[in-house]
Amino acid sequence: MIDLCFRGQGGSHKPFTVLGIGDDASIHRPEPGMELVISTDTSVEGVHWPVDFDLLKAADRAVCAALSDLAAMGAGALAAWLNVMARDTRAVEIMGMGGVAALQRYDVELAGGDTSRASINALSATVVGQVPEGRAMRRDRAEAGDAVWLLGKVGFASLGIEQWLGGKQDGYFVQYLDDIHPKLQAGARLLELGVKCCIDVSDGVLQDASHLALASSVGMTLELSSFPGWEILCHKVGEKSAIRAVVSGGEDYALLFTASPGMGWLDSFATRVGVCTDDINVEIQLNGTTLEGLTGGYDHFG
Amino acid sequence: MIDLCFRGQGGSHKPFTVLGIGDDASIHRPEPGMELVISTDTSVEGVHWPVDFDLLKAADRAVCAALSDLAAMGAGALAAWLNVMARDTRAVEIMGMGGVAALQRYDVELAGGDTSRASINALSATVVGQVPEGRAMRRDRAEAGDAVWLLGKVGFASLGIEQWLGGKQDGYFVQYLDDIHPKLQAGARLLELGVKCCIDVSDGVLQDASHLALASSVGMTLELSSFPGWEILCHKVGEKSAIRAVVSGGEDYALLFTASPGMGWLDSFATRVGVCTDDINVEIQLNGTTLEGLTGGYDHFG
16 A cells, blocks of 8 residues: 555655665665664554644644654654554545655655554654764753753644644644644754754653753753743733643644853854753743743643 | 663664664664665554454564564564554553563564554554665565475464454464564575565465565466465365465465575475466466466455
8 A cells, every 4th residue: 555655755765775665675775974863753643633633734744743853863864664544545545645745845755654444543654864973963962051942933833732622723823733844954954063962842841851951961941931932922822821832732843952052153043042050950930930830741632 | 651661671782773762763873784674564453453362462463563574575683663552551561561572582672662542552663674785685586487485374373363353262273373473584594595585475375476476577376285284274274265364364474485496405494385487477276276266465354
C-alpha cells in the first residue's frame, strides 16, 4: 500500500538512499564525517488531534512533530518512514497525502513505511537527519550563566486545540494549528552559529525546560513576559490562561536553546527568555515574581 | 515514558549509537564501508494478533516482524525504535517488556521510541541494521534458472492464529505462534555465502514470491510438496487447507531466496522449493500439477 500510494512521493531522492521504497527494507549510504540523528513520534486521533479535525492536516502535523526533533538537534533532514494506521482506505490515502505534504515542504525523501487497518487513525513517523560528527545540539550542554532563548511561539497551538474542542472552530488561536513549521532551517543555523544546547518545546515550557536543566545539571529562570506573543495571549485569554498555555500547553514547534552570555546578537532571530543558574530548579517568573505551584507538562487531551 | 521504562533495556550498547534514549533524537556513527538497512513495521491488536492473545508475546512478535525484514536483506541488526500505543499504562509496560524481550534475544540496542495513549493496543517498530556496501540481498537480483529456496516453515503461524480465533487455544498449530525466531543469523550467513536475492515471507508464499519475481523480471515455479512440513500440514488440516495456509497464510518469519543452480550445497540449511523461469508468472504446483485459481496474500483478519 505504501508502495502503491506513496512511492516517488515526498521530497527529492538523496544520495543517502541507495534503495528506497519497494524491498523488505531501504538501504542507505551515510556521508563520511557525518553522524545520523534519528527520531520517531506517534500521533493518535483523539489524543494528539481532535476527532473532527482535518485528517490531512493532522497527518502533516504528526510528521512535523518528528521533524521538529531533528530541528532541535540541528540536523538536516534526509529521509522518513511513515506508519499509517487508519480506519479505512480513504483515511490511509488522506493521511498519506498529509504526511507526504510535510515531507515535500521540507524536501525529506520518503524511504519506506507501512499501512495497517486499525479501529483508530494514527501515524508514527520515523525521521533521519545528519549533522557533522560531534556537532549535534543536545540537552546536556547548558552551563550556569548561559542565556536561555526561544525560537518560535509557545502556547498558541494548545489554545487553538482548546478552542476547537470547545466548538469555537473559528476561534483566534485555531489559525495557529495551520502554522506547520518545524524549525529545521533555524535549527541548522543555530548549530552553524555555535549553539550547543537545544530542546524541542512540544509539551509545555516547564516540562521541556526541566528536561534540559536536568540533563545539563543546571537550574533555569524564565520570564514569561519576555515570551514571544505574551501580550497577545494575555489580551485574548487573560493572564491565568496565558500562563497555563505557555507553561504546560503542547503541540507547538518551538526550540528552546541556551548560549553563552556573549552571544547576545542571537536576538536577531530568537527571543531571550531567561538565564541558566547554578540552582537545580526551573523557576518561572512573571514580571520578576516567581510563580508558585506550577505543574507541567502537556498531557494532550485524550 | 520510554525514557523512564525502557532506558538501558533491550540489547547491549553498540558503537553505532553515540547517544541513545533521552534526548530529542538519538545520534549514530555508521561504520565506514557499511551501508545501513532500515525497516519499519506496525502490528495492531485485532488485526495482526487476536484481542485475547498474550500482549507480551504479541509485542515480541511485532518487533520480530521488523527484524525479519533485516534478516531478508542479510543485515546485522544494530538498533531499534519502538512506538507503543496502548489503552493504559499497564498495557504500555507489558508491550514494552515484550518488545524489549525481542531486542534482548537478538542483542539489538533500544535507541528510542515513544508511548501514546490510544483506544487500541498497537506497536510500530523501526529497526536499523548494517551490511557491507553494495552487498545487501535484494528482491531484484533473481535470474531465470536460479533455484528457489526456503528457510523456515510457512503456513504454520496462520493456522495457529486460525485455531486461536476458533477457540482452540490448545490446538496443534498454536505452538508455532511461540516460534519467535526471525532468521537474522541465517540471513547474514546467506549473504556471506554469496546469495544475492531474498525476501521475507510474511504474507503468504504466493504474494511474496510474486513480489520477488516482479522485481527481478522472472517467473517462478514452486512445488508445494517440497515445502518444509508439507506432510504435517496435510495430515493435520487436509490438503485444501494446507494449500491455503502455505499460499496465502501470513505471520511466519521465513526467508525465500534464489541462488544459481550450482549452489546445491545450500541444502544443508535450506529447502529447495522451486526454480526461476523466464516466464512472468509464479506457478504453484502440487506433485507436478499447476494449481489454478490461487489468490494471495494474507489479509490478516481484522
